[in-house]
Amino acid sequence: MNKIQQYTSGLLHLFFPHLCAGCGSDIVTTEQQLCLRCIMALPQTNFFNIPGNPVEAAFYGRVAIKNAAAGYYFTKQSLVQHIVFQLKYKGNTLLGFYMGQLLGQHLLKSSYYNQVDVMVPLPLNPAREKKRGYNQATLLCNGIASVWKKPVLDKTVIRKVYTETQTKMGRINRWQNMEGVFKVTDAPALMGKHVLLVDDVVTTGASLEASGAEILKIPGTTVSLATFAYTLP
Numbered sequence: 524m525n526k527i528q529q530y531t532s533g534l535l536h537l538f539f540p541h542l543c544a545g546c547g548s549d550i551v552t553t554e555q556q557l558c559l560r561c562i563m564a565l566p567q568t569n570f571f572n573i574p575g576n577p578v579e580a581a582f583y584g585r586v587a588i589k590n591a592a593a594g595y596y597f598t599k600q601s602l603v604q605h606i607v608f609q610l611k612y613k614g615n616t617l618l619g620f621y622m623g624q625l626l627g628q629h630l631l632k633s634s635y636y637n638q639v640d641v642m643v644p645l646p647l648n649p650a651r652e653k654k655r656g657y658n659q660a661t662l663l664c665n666g667i668a669s670v671w672k673k674p675v676l677d678k679t680v681i682r683k684v685y686t687e688t689q690t691k692m693g694r695i696n697r698w699q700n701m702e703g704v705f706k707v708t709d710a711p712a713l714m715g716k717h718v719l720l721v722d723d724v725v726t727t728g729a730s731l732e733a734s735g736a737e738i739l740k741i742p743g744t745t746v747s748l749a750t751f752a753y754t755l756p
Contacts, residue, residue: 544609544618545602556621557606565603565625566596568753571633578725578753586732589717589745590635593753594626597724603752607723610659619659622723622751623666630671630719630749638717639747642667642675645722645734646682646705660722663751667721679709680734701733707741715743726754 542549545561557565570576570592579591597603609615610622630636644660652658664675684704707713718738720731725748735746 544606544615556615556618561602562625566598566601568593568596570594570753571629571635571749574635578728578748578750581725581728582732582748585728586735587739587746588735589747591725591748592629592633592635593725593750594629595752597752597754607752610662610723611655614656616657616662619657619662620666620669623663623668624670625666626663626721626749626751627667627670630667636719636747636749638745639673639719640716641713642673642719642721643680643713643738644675644677645720645730646677646680648682648684663723664721667749673719676709676712679712680705680707680738682706701729704730705734705737707737710741713738713741713744717745717747719747719749721748722750724752724754725750 543558543561544556545564546558548558548560555562568576568578570578571594573592574590576592578593579588582588582591595603597607606618606622610619630639642664644658644664646660647655647658658677661675661677664677667673668675682704683706720735720738722731725731728748731748731750735748738744738746
């Protein structure tokens with residue numbers, strides 16, 4: 524029976540290969556989306572264990588964030604850019620969940636996030652989410668929750684205004700573009716909670732700042748931030 528299973532598994536791999544989302548090699552188990560070589564090559568920041576890290580410092584004087592960190596450095600033409608692109612534009616939802624699991628390991632090992640009560644994914648505008656088919660931040664949250672047992676509240680904050688992509692906008696324009704964009708729809712669910720806002724990449728932090736500011740209007744709330752990657756200035 525064992526030989527039959529091995530033979531069947533070999534045939535399935537031959538016709539339906541499971542490839543690494545990073546380098547395209549087939550040296551990856553079905554439970555993983557990245558091979559060991561690519562996992563080891565991911566440029567870790569270690570920010571989750573460093574108070575006052577560059578992500579956290581970027582929000583000083585802008586919004587009262589408790590903690591903020593990102594798992595990996597994002598640079599152009601890098602492995603991190605490649606996998607983020609697959610998540611956002613190539614429909615690789617399994618990769619998004621797996622990226623969340625990697626991020627969850629960072630959170631699990633950090634004492635600075637012990638007091639988090641709930642996770643909230645940075646919301647997409649409904650039109651954009653419908654076109655894409657998913658919110659990548661929600662996929663990350665679900666992956667995190669599989670490792671770090673915190674509830675995900677993905678309906679408590681919405682993006683009420685459609686905004687154009689901010690990829691080519693400058694820092695000031697990004698902030699202005701976010702004014703009045705977010706709305707809390709279920710304040711009681713967040714009242715008195717330490718909320719972790721989650722997104723894929725932090726660049727200027729304009730979207731996270733705007734949504735975090737709305738959450739902080741609810742009595743007794745605390746907000747921390749976590750992203751998969753951080754773009755160097």
